[in-house]
Amino acid sequence: MQGMILDRVRALMSEGVATRVLGWETGEFPYDRTPKFFNESNLENLKYDSFCGCNLSKYLVNESEKVIALVKPCDSYSLTQLCTEHRVKRENVYALGVACRGKIDVNKIAALGIKGITDVEEDGDTLTVHTLYGDKQVARKDVLLNKCMSCKGKEHKNVDEVIGESEDTSSVERFDMVAELEAMTPDQRFAFWRNELSKCIRCNACRNVCPACTCVKCVFDNPNTGVQNKAAADDFEENMFHIIRAFHVAGRCTDCGECSRVCPQGIPLHLLNRKFIKDIDELYGDYVAGDEADQRHPLINFTKTDCEPSIVHQRGGDKG
Amino acid sequence: MKKLPISELNAFFARVAADQKLYLPVEQAGQVDFGCWTEDATVRLDALKTVKSAKGAFFPQVEDMLRFHTQGKNIDIQPTELMNEKFVIFGVRACDARAFELLDRVFMSEPQDPFYAARREHGTVVTLACGEPEASCFCTNFDIDPADPAGDVTAWLVGENYVLRANTEKGEALIADLADSDDDVSAKQAEIRAIAEKLPFANLNLNGFDGEHLMERFSDPKWAELSRACLGCGTCTFVCPTCQCYDIRDYDTGHGVQRYRCWDSCMYSDFTLMAHGTNRPTQVERFRQRFMHKLVYFPSNNEGIYGCVGCGRCVDKCPQSLNIVKVIKALGVKADD
Amino acid sequence: MTNGNIIPMLGVVTDIRTDTPDIKTFRVEALNGGKCFEHMPGQCAMLSIPGVGEAMFSITSSPTLKEYQEFSIKKCGCLTEWLHQMDVGQQVTIRGPYGKPFPVETELKGKDLLFIAGGVGLAPLHSVINYVLDKRENYGKVDIVYGSRSKDDLLDINEIQNSWMDPKNNLDVHLTIDRPQDGWDGHVAFVPTYVKELGFDPNKTVLVCGPPIMIKFVLQALTELGFEKTQIYTTMELRMKCGVGKCGRCNIGDKYVCKDGPVFRFDELGVLPSEY
Secondary structure, eight states, X not given: XXXXXXXXXXXXXXXXXXXXXXXXXXXXXXXXXXXXXXXXXXXXXXXXXXXXXXXXXXXXXTOOSOXXXXXXXXXXXXXXXXXXXXSSOGGGEEEEEEOXXXXXXXXXXXXXXXXXXXXXXXXXXXXXXXXXXXXXXEEXXXXXXXXXXXXXXXXXXXXXXXXXXXOOOOOSOTTHHHHHHHHSOHHHHHHHHHHHHTTOOOOOHHHHHOTTOOOSSOGGGOGGGSOOOSSOSSHHHHHHHHHHHHHHTTTTOOOOOHHHHHOTTOOOTXXXXXXXXXXXXXXXXXXXXXXXXXXXXXXXXOOTTOOOTTHHHHTTTTTO | OEEEEGGGHHHHHHHHHHHSEEEEEEEETTEEEEEEOXXXXXXXXXXXXXXSOGGGGTSOSEEEEEEEEEETXXXXXXXXXXXXXXXXXXXXXXXXXXXXXXXXXHHTSSSOOHHHHHHHHHEEEEEEOOSSOOTTOOGGGGTOOTTSOOSSEEEEEETTEEEEEEOSHHHHHHHTTSEEOOOOOHHHHHHHHHHHHTSTTTTXXXXXXXXXXXXXXXXXXXXXXXXXXXXXXXXXXXXXXXXXXXXXXXEEOSSSEEEEEEEOOTTSTTTTOBTTBOSOOSHHHHHHHHHHIIIIIHHHHTTTOOSOOOOOHHHHHOTTOOOHHHHHHHHOOOTTO | OOOOOOSOEEEEEEEEEEEEXXXXXXXXXXXXXXXXXXXXXXXXXXXXXXXXXXXXXEOOSOTTOOSOEEEEEEOOSHHHHHHHHOOTTOEEEEEEEESBOOOTTTTXXXXXXXXXXXXXXXXXXXXXXXXXXXXXXXXXXXXXEEEESSGGGOTTHHHIIIIITOGGGOEEEEEEESSOOTTOOSEESOHHHHHHHHTOOTTSEEEEESOHHHHHHHHHHHHHTTOOGXXXXXXXXXXXXXXXXXXXXXXXXXXXXXXXXXXXEHHHHHTSOOOO
């Protein structure tokens, strides 16, 4: 796969499509990946394998020169959404779809109690984990990133070409956990979120990585808003930061899962976004952000069949 | 030396917690951080690294400084009471214990920070030797011994017992009622050191990171490429045991104004922002500041002691796998250069 | 002589003077009268209005003034906006003094002094100038080059014309504005150009303060005139929070501007990264 990609990128570069390519390079451990803009001189460092979970599309914001971007199927939704919002100029990107069979989450391997991981080798559906304390074997499907467990499908959207054949790696129903939360009593649900959100250290990684969070100046960074904050002064602020952020990306979030992937405290932030997606689907009909270029999402697109505000009451708003 | 069987650990914690607050690694929603001991807390002494370091015990993420009441043109100031109760922080690792010494150099140097000093005075630190160092650990580069951490008490897990050694009077008072032990920890120490020697980052080249080469390191053209993927989030800063920059902010409670300080990050765009602009306009300068401070500026002001303790949290937690090891490797100078 | 306390005391504003359309000078006294604390020229203090903000300001008045301290403040942000709207009698919180002063009692003593200021940059030098005038016998010849955007933006113009320019002070003031203006028959030029035109003897010790771009070109002009970096002092402004070298905000190289500065000699700045 990696060889095919490199060959194709070299060919595109020699055709004069672009002089740079946005991809991944290896970090300090064989399983670490850092986004990088490559040019001809360092292209040999480009790496594509099962550890390239990170979504590169946000790095294309503010790029004014044409660049070849490697996009996985799920990343292509973010890229499409960014183009729809005019945050990325589609003509400045040669979107090279790369096949994906699910990406591995090293944190999940560690969460199995495996310590001192120095390398992970892949052999079909089995991973051999090399550690300071001996080798261990784990099943690949057990340590996929959360976003891969509810994969968006193997199809790339709105890309210029695709290399290789992707797999749909879904193993859990996408809205299962949201439904579980909905079934809780308000007190239980509040306790669940307090338990998670009280771990938040306000590092802003979720916001900064989010391809839907591309405001030039975030409301939480703007001293003139009165809500600028670096540390939550109380529980209320701890909750509100994430809830407000989820509201801001509602209808635009492609469920790329980056927020949860980067959270140093493992807060399942994607569940807030998924709740909005589920609600939008239920209230306005199925909608997938980034599925097509230039679509208007239901929250900014009036139709006569839109639900009435009383829906809140009907759905049980008075119970909470 | 004293001995504490694992089976009696909880009873010991209960005794300690009876007359002072006890902080130790506690699991909450799948993550381990220092938290207050309660009978039903999930204590995780086996977790090598808490997500946040132990620095919060002495330098909390958010801390009230004073309260104001304003009436017309008049202001009333009520300072916040300083910490005046004893507490114990149990299970601190060697890297975090060294970090306290680095924080002391900042907060205890003249003029002393009263909030930090009060916490330091009232806190007793119990450290725990690192039985199973992680792949991302590199404390030995900074002359830290994971087999013999500092603190008021040092503890080792040997078989089914914790063996404890008091290093200070405070420490002695804490473990006075435990049974004496003639256990030898040297075998355990040798075992730990043998692992530490073989860690992937055990031999980083820190040559050229010092005050004398300040401008050379600062002007290195590699910073632009190194920082290219940086999200500008505060993860590395907030999980770091030695990052000590803070912000002072006011919060209107509706019944007055609470002035508090909170951890800040030089990675944030508003860190140096003034009404007329900022002196670090892009992420390249902000990224460079963080690492230059740890590897060059801090040692320049502190007899060559680095502002990094090699805990490896930034290695584990950076969303895009940027970290101080990468910087050291990229900018390091070969010894014969 | 710096104060390590990060907990402020209360002061009260006893006089407000409008200097220019966007600069006001505030007189601050302790609640029971007198100065809040002693300081030396070039030192700063943290002023704050609870709930609005806290920021570092140069103490504009000379330490030889015994009754009160003054701050000349330009309206440019949230806190300064608020300060400009307040009335006499308003209480503020104040802490300080912070930072290293100009070496008025050591290196500057006995020297011919040249002050160069642009706009509100006169504020930090104001304290030094008045200190020098009050101890006139300790210093040699004194020149001041002061420029602003327009004549209305010249800070302390009454004091300059009525007090500083008094012949008994034996001091030369060279005023300039950036562009010609009705009612101005003085010099028109940017400060660096004027400095070159005036062509000072390079045996003087220079104290310069103004916008960064002005400082940059003044430095070039002085170098052309034969001045060494060791003869030139300036004072820096960066974002500050604690004032005691701990919060990390004003860190440049291995220096903290609040503690190791704000007064620097240019040869000291030369070995620091140019992040200011």
